[in-house]
Each structure stands twice: as structure tokens, then as C-alpha cells.
Amino acid sequence: MQIEVIEYKGSKVKKKIKQNGAISYSQKGVYLGVDVKTGKQVTTTITARTLKELDRKSNRAKLEFEKNGFTKKERIEVHIxxxxxxxxxxxxxxxxxxxxxxxxxxxxxxxxxxxxxxxxxxxxxxxxxxxxxxxxxxxxxxxxxxxxxxxxxxxxxxxxxxxxxxxxxxxxxxxxxxxxxxxxxxIKIPPKPKRNKERVMVLHDEDLAKWLLYLTTLPNTRGNRRFKIICETLLCSALRINELLALKISDLDMEHSEISVSKTLMWKNPDKKLGIKGKVICKPTPKSDAGFRNVSVPLEVLERLKEFHEEMNRYFESHDLPKSELIFPTIYGAFMCDRNEQTTLKKRLIEVGLPDYGFHLFRHTHASMLLNAGANWKELQVRMGHKSITTTMDAYAELAPKRKVEAVNIYNAKMKELKQLC
The missing domain is CATH 1.10.150.130 (Tyrosine recombinase, N-terminal domain)
Known part of the structure; x- marks a missing residue:
């Protein structure tokens, strides 16, 4: 493209000649008038195929501006x-x-x-x-x-x-x-109907033992190895499933036996109008600020997470694919969607006669185990990644039946002590 600046009616006009011979003229700073709303001078750029058309467009722009008296704001055309x-x-x-x-x-x-x-x-x-x-x-x-x-x-x-x-x-x-x-x-918005408070699903000792025994019976396939380490890690850490699936190998601290939680996965909806498919994306922050935490877990669990990561990278290497930092990548190295594993979990819970509650079942079970063992509420709040201790207490107050019995025993012991003083 050739560009030259010519003089036209006392103003500089840029002339462009394209490779196919087409010519266009462009004039910057065409004065329209003073905006009555702002008091500022308004100029614009006019482009045309000929100099005569440039004149016509300039005059039309000035007349339109004078008609409105101000810079016309762009309007969005809607019909429905x-x-x-x-x-x-x-x-x-x-x-x-x-x-x-x-x-x-x-x-x-x-x-x-x-x-x-x-x-x-x-x-x-x-x-x-x-x-x-x-x-x-x-x-x-x-x-x-x-x-x-x-x-x-x-x-x-x-x-x-x-x-x-x-x-x-x-x-x-x-x-x-x-x-x-x-x-x-x-309009008047009716009150939101109140739901009966649902019982939080949790695996107590007998059911948990049944589940752990069931896991040992699964065939030794890569899919089952992944499923078992997911269940085991959620149970011992109380991580949310999408916090776990977002983990990279660098998030494992073998020296201190901790998992660093700093991100989570989420589903980005498709946009049918733009032809964009739904996909899993990684949010570089957890659910809330309190979600940033280091969670202590048994060292053997970290070792099994590391072993599975190495197994997946051996798979990638054998298929001439790049290695992944993710612990639970898909076979293509992408973020894993939890939906398939959720379906598998629910099917297997039903199979052994346990409550069909999804992966949050292990998070609740972990909370119950800690409370029954004497953990305090603040300790549990930090471990669960809750922003408020009220959230922790509201969610898990019903999860410690042993502590309820303990409270009765404490009361009875105190009353027995007082009666002896009478």
C-alpha cells in the first residue's frame, strides 16, 4: 500500500493506494462544532473513496452534529x-x-x-x-x-x-x-420458602469400615487407582473435590507432610451463540480467602499422590505427549472434570448401600472424625477453609454423636460429685 499526504482546500488529506489500485482519502480533525453538554470542541475523522465524497461526508457530519447540538451517544438497537x-x-x-x-x-x-x-x-x-x-x-x-x-x-x-x-x-x-x-x-417478590434443614450425610465407623473394605475389592486398573487415591485424599484432608483436582505436584510438601491449597477448578458454561463449548478452567484462587491453607495429611498419602503423578507422566511419555504438572490430568493432559468421577462414586455408594451424597461425603466424614476425637471448632474451621467459624458450627454441629454422649457423661459425673458433698 502506498500512502501520501496531499493538500486539499487548505487541509492535509491522506491518500492511500492499495495494491489492487483502489484509492481512498482520509481526513483527520474535521471540525464539527462545540458540544453543548461539555463545552468542548468536537472533531472527527472522515474517510471516502473520492475527494468529492469526502466533502459530502464532512458536510453531512457537520449538519448531523448541529441538529443534535452535541456528540451523539451510541445507542443499542433492540427489538425484543x-x-x-x-x-x-x-x-x-x-x-x-x-x-x-x-x-x-x-x-x-x-x-x-x-x-x-x-x-x-x-x-x-x-x-x-x-x-x-x-x-x-x-x-x-x-x-x-x-x-x-x-x-x-x-x-x-x-x-x-x-x-x-x-x-x-x-x-x-x-x-x-x-x-x-x-x-x-x-412488583412484590414473595418470601422464599423455607426448607427443612437437611441432615448432613456422613460415614460413621461401621459405614466407613464397609466403604474402605469395598475399595480393596476394586480391580487394579489405572482408573480405579485414581478413584481410590481421590477418595483417600479427600477423607484425610477434607479438601473439596475441585481443590484436589486442581493440585499440581509442586503443591505437595513432602518435608512437612502438607498439601498447599491455593486454587480450584470450575466449569465455564458454553456460549451457543458464539459457538464456544463448555470447559473446565482453573480459578487461581480457592473458594474464599480462607481457602488458602496448608493441610497436614499422612505422608503415605502424599507418596501415593506422587506415585500416581509419575504414572501419568510415564503414560504421556509413552504416547509422545508433553508431561503434566497436574496430579490428576486427563489422558490429554488437561484439567479433569469431576462429573465422571462423581457418577462413578454415586454408583459405587449405592452398590454397597451407603448414602448417595457425592464427594462432599468424605469432607463431612473428616469433620465428624475430628470433632469426635476432641478437635476444637477453630482448628476445624481452618482445616475446612471456612471464612467464618459460624459456617463451620452451623454445618457440622450434628456430626459428633460421641461428643453428645460425652456431654451427658460429664453432667452425670458432676452431679454424682455434688451429691457426695451433700
Missing amino acids: LEDLAEAWYRSYKTLVSSENTLNRVRGYLDNYIIPKFGDFQPQQIDASDVQLWVTEMANNARDAVDKGKLNKKGNAQDFGAMAHKLSDIFDFGITHCNLEKNPVSS
């Missing part, structure tokens, strides 16, 4: 609520760093808001439309709580959060798309 919701979500993504939050809000849009209002013109949606929708969701949620069917689609407990997100979408439309009203602002 789905357009508005997607425009809002694009903006929302720039303000939120948590993939979990984005996944949840994306679910609100795809499963509830867009299916209900997506084809509506935003200005035609009334408060009564939104109120009926929210009330219907609240009734479904209440029925689900009463019948114990909490996972069925349409029974969402967070209908209030969805209403607030719909309100945010309309506020965005008022700011960027000339909408005149937000119909959500005048």
Missing part, C-alpha cells in the same frame, strides 16, 4: 427482550470476575427469563406480566419444598434473584436503549 438481555449480559460480564456467578446468571437467562419474555417487545411488558411470572415461580418453589422435589427444572428457589436481574436488564435498557419504564420496579 432477548436482544436487550444479551446486550445487558455482555456488559455484565465485564463487571464480574467470578465464573460461578456468570454461570448462575447465564442459567437465569437461558432457563427462565428469555424463555418467558424473550420474544416480547420490552416496552410492551407490564408490571402485571412480571408479577404473574414471579408469583408462579414462587408457588412452584413452595410446592417443590413441600414435596421434596428441589432439583426439577422450574422449581428454582432463587426466583427473587431472577426478578432482580430482570430489573437490571430494564434499567440497562433505560440507560442505553431509550426505554421509558422498568416494570419490575413496582
Whole structure:
């Protein structure tokens, strides 16, 4: 491309000649006028195929500016609520760093808001439309709580959060798309139905012994070796499953017999409109600041984790693949999704007649073991990676039946002592 600067009507114009012979003219700093809102002079750049077209475009830009009296703000064109919701979500993504939050809000849009209002013109949606929708969701949620069917689609407990997100979408439309009203602002959100407190699943001594015996019967395959070391590590450390699957070999401190927790895996939802598939990503921080911790575990567990890491790297080497720092990589060296292992775990728990509760079962069991052995709440809080000790106490107060019996024994012993003094 050839570029030269020419003089045209007292101004400098850049002339560009492409390799195919096409010519274009570009003029910077074309004066439009003074912005009545800011008091600043406004200029722009005009590009055209000929000098005459350059003149026409300059005059048109000046007339448009004089008509508006100020720099025209770019408007987002929307025709139906789905357009508005997607425009809002694009903006929302720039303000939120948590993939979990984005996944949840994306679910609100795809499963509830867009299916209900997506084809509506935003200005035609009334408060009564939104109120009926929210009330219907609240009734479904209440029925689900009463019948114990909490996972069925349409029974969402967070209908209030969805209403607030719909309100945010309309506020965005008022700011960027000339909408005149937000119909959500005048609705009443019903109270969230209260669920009966669920019993925390835990393996007490007899069930835990049954599970450990079952693990010894599994065939000695690589998949089973991985499954067993995952279960064993979760049981002795109380790590969350995605904290464990994020571990690298450098996170194992063999000298001090500790695991360093500093990250977690999470699922990034697909974007069907952009053709992006869902995938597992590594969040470079744990669930909360309190999640940063060094957890003491038996040295033999660290050694088995190291052995499995070496086994996987021997596999990569034999298949001419690069080695991985991950302890539990896929056969392609990527982050491992916990879903397949969760399915395997649930199938095997059912097979031996134990509660089907997923990998958190081992986290709860670990907490129960510590409490029954006399660990204090603060010690347990730090080990579990909880931000607040209240969270720890609320979650695990029911997990120490031995301590309950111990409390009765302490009371009886004290009363016996006092009676002897009478």
C-alpha cells in the first residue's frame, strides 16, 4: 500500500493506494462544532473513496452534529427482550470476575427469563406480566419444598434473584436503549420458602469400615487407582473435590507432610451463540480467602499422590505427549472434570448401600472424625477453609454423636460429685 499526504482546500488529506489500485482519502480533525453538554470542541475523522465524497461526508457530519447540538451517544438497537438481555449480559460480564456467578446468571437467562419474555417487545411488558411470572415461580418453589422435589427444572428457589436481574436488564435498557419504564420496579417478590434443614450425610465407623473394605475389592486398573487415591485424599484432608483436582505436584510438601491449597477448578458454561463449548478452567484462587491453607495429611498419602503423578507422566511419555504438572490430568493432559468421577462414586455408594451424597461425603466424614476425637471448632474451621467459624458450627454441629454422649457423661459425673458433698 502506498500512502501520501496531499493538500486539499487548505487541509492535509491522506491518500492511500492499495495494491489492487483502489484509492481512498482520509481526513483527520474535521471540525464539527462545540458540544453543548461539555463545552468542548468536537472533531472527527472522515474517510471516502473520492475527494468529492469526502466533502459530502464532512458536510453531512457537520449538519448531523448541529441538529443534535452535541456528540451523539451510541445507542443499542433492540427489538425484543432477548436482544436487550444479551446486550445487558455482555456488559455484565465485564463487571464480574467470578465464573460461578456468570454461570448462575447465564442459567437465569437461558432457563427462565428469555424463555418467558424473550420474544416480547420490552416496552410492551407490564408490571402485571412480571408479577404473574414471579408469583408462579414462587408457588412452584413452595410446592417443590413441600414435596421434596428441589432439583426439577422450574422449581428454582432463587426466583427473587431472577426478578432482580430482570430489573437490571430494564434499567440497562433505560440507560442505553431509550426505554421509558422498568416494570419490575413496582412488583412484590414473595418470601422464599423455607426448607427443612437437611441432615448432613456422613460415614460413621461401621459405614466407613464397609466403604474402605469395598475399595480393596476394586480391580487394579489405572482408573480405579485414581478413584481410590481421590477418595483417600479427600477423607484425610477434607479438601473439596475441585481443590484436589486442581493440585499440581509442586503443591505437595513432602518435608512437612502438607498439601498447599491455593486454587480450584470450575466449569465455564458454553456460549451457543458464539459457538464456544463448555470447559473446565482453573480459578487461581480457592473458594474464599480462607481457602488458602496448608493441610497436614499422612505422608503415605502424599507418596501415593506422587506415585500416581509419575504414572501419568510415564503414560504421556509413552504416547509422545508433553508431561503434566497436574496430579490428576486427563489422558490429554488437561484439567479433569469431576462429573465422571462423581457418577462413578454415586454408583459405587449405592452398590454397597451407603448414602448417595457425592464427594462432599468424605469432607463431612473428616469433620465428624475430628470433632469426635476432641478437635476444637477453630482448628476445624481452618482445616475446612471456612471464612467464618459460624459456617463451620452451623454445618457440622450434628456430626459428633460421641461428643453428645460425652456431654451427658460429664453432667452425670458432676452431679454424682455434688451429691457426695451433700
